[in-house]
Ligand SMILES: Cc1cc2nc3c(=O)[nH]c(=O)nc-3n(C[C@H](O)[C@H](O)[C@H](O)COP(=O)(O)OP(=O)(O)OC[C@H]3O[C@@H](n4cnc5c(N)ncnc54)[C@H](O)[C@@H]3O)c2cc1C
């Protein structure tokens with residue numbers, strides 16, 4: 001285990017930024033928190049989480065896929081993919097770390113998405129244990145341990161220092177480069193913090209939320225539940241829940257005419273939108289009830305069915321905090337999850 | 343980086359032939375720029391065609407894999423990409439990616455079976471690929487019946503091929519129908535579901551038991567045909583169909599085309615009826 005005192009954090013960040021682009025969470029105006037490209041002296045936010053997750057680094061909201069030049073009847077494809085730059089995302093919480101594992105299941109499955117893979121290969125995740133999880137947090141429901149946040153380097157921040165443990169080879173390589181600004185340390189402070197975190201987790205209002213009733217092959221059990229109607233009644237179909245979600249991965253592909261040719265790009269899309277599945281001859285999800293059901297069935301049943309039981313929710317609580325009508329996956333689970341979740 | 347394969351990046355191909363099949367369906371032959379087939383496919387698979395700046399759209403590969411010279415797509419004019427393609431001329435380049443989807447189990451479940459092909463309108467596009475595959479591997483399959491119907495005579499896709507080749511193939515029975523009486527038509531008149539029932543009712547029990555049906559067309563036709571086949575003793579395990587949902591990626595990642603936990607682009611578009619029944623009713 002390596003340690004770096006907080007008074008030395010600028011030196012630490014500068015050192016990381018020497019070799020790779022570094023992103024750290026910073027406080028913005030009006031209580032907003034976002035990852036920003038590190039510049040000398042920048043102060044790291046202490047907030048529990050960023051408004052948008054680390055998903056943006058690997059699967060950005062919009063990205064250029066390729067370009068085309070057309071002339072007469074001819075077409076030229078311009079493949080302008082390039083090797084991503086090396087980058088480090090610092091301070092990623094356990095839930096958001098896990099969300100990358102969920103996205104990997106989609107984008108790294110054959111046929112591999114090269115855009116995503118490229119960034120995954122060049123990105124290093126320095127996680128951060130949560131000392132102050134909050135009332136909207138329920139990562140524990142999905143077996144995630146906020147006191148063991150994983151990533152490439154696992155990090156703990158106490159009142160006076162950062163503590164680091166390399167988890168992967170990539171993490172080891174980065175940590176080795178930081179020898180000059182870190183020192184060897186025992187695990188005492190970290191073990192104490194882990195104990196303290198467990199105590200906080202034990203007091204969270206959602207600590208007893210269970211996902212056991214959901215999971216692989218439970219489609220028949222939930223699809224026709226009469227509860228969907230009430231649950232979805234007030235849903236505005238605004239898509240906010242899908243855009244803030246670290247595991248939502250639906251996208252659209254579009255062409256854009258530039259003065260040089262055509263750019264084909266992809267952008268996030270949302271199953272909550274009515275035109276998502278619209279066809280000339282029909283629409284399989286006619287009402288918001290069906291679209292709403294799709295979102296939660298996907299996270300709690302369909303995704304686990306296809307991915308050895310892994311849920312596509314990490315309990316980050318963003319949708320809980322951001323839905324304008326205060327509807328969310330927790331309410332869905334409590335309503336459909338039977339007596340387990342009373 | 344550019345030597346890493348990327349499924350979303352297509353290949354440039356060229357349209358080498360265009361045939362007007364019906365007032366709103368044209369069939370396009372497509373080859374790579376060096377004159378080869380763009381891919382090897384299975385009957386029932388699809389490919390994503392595009393004109394940059396207009397968009398991408400998914401189409402069944404209607405030619406059979408046994409065709410060694412080219413691939414074909416039959417395309418109904420209905421929106422941006424399809425209208426653009428209808429206005430294109432021979433020599434026009436387009437982009438192609440695929441093939442996508444599972445295809446029909448022609449080398450497994452279909453082997454040795456009597457085949458009953460049922461199609462309505464443009465639904466013949468995917469079925470034609472199987473029909474010609476079966477005709478080209480005749481020894482591997484039993485008797486073949488084709489029931490095909492359209493609104494009118496002019497809307498029968500591949501009419502020339504049906505008349506010149508399928509009708510002249512002594513190993514194949516072709517049963518055509520159109521929805522309403524029309525001058526110059528002395529064939530059957532009536533909707534596909536009823537006609538299928540008439541044709542298949544004449545099968546003896548033994549033949550019914552060893553028949554596999556392939557069924558593609560508008561949802562309403564599928565619904566009533568299924569009902570009819572059920573009434574005369576067909577099981578769901580004997581009937582295959584294809585689903586059509588909105589698609590973007592074609593590779594199970596954009597999240598658009600699922601029915602329950604299945605992605606139609608990847609796990610379909612071909613489904614056996616009993617498998618389809620096990621999925622939620624959302625297609
Ligand atoms: C598995 C599969 C196989 C198909 N095979 C064929 C085929 O062999 N021949 C053929 O002509 N068509 C086929 N289609 C339908 C074809 O993909 C659509 O007609 C096409 O995408 C419309 O594109 P467009 O740009 O012309 O329409 P747009 O301008 O995008 O839209 C026009 C209208 O079509 C709707 N639409 C968009 N996508 C689809 C879709 N996938 N299915 C139905 N309506 C859609 C739009 O919502 C809109 O109402 C197939 C579709 C699928 C999913």
Ligand code: SF4
Pocket residue numbers: 241244245246247248299312313314315316317318319320329
């Ligand atoms: S569904 Fe909600 S709580 Fe679950 S990962 Fe997405 S935003 Fe977070």
Ligand code: SF4
Pocket residue numbers: 234235236237238239240241242272322323324325326327328
């Ligand atoms: S659940 Fe809430 S955030 Fe999601 S689409 Fe409906 S109203 Fe918007």
Ligand code: FES
Pocket residue numbers: 588589590591592593594595596597598599600605606607608
């Ligand atoms: S078309 Fe993208 S998941 Fe099927």
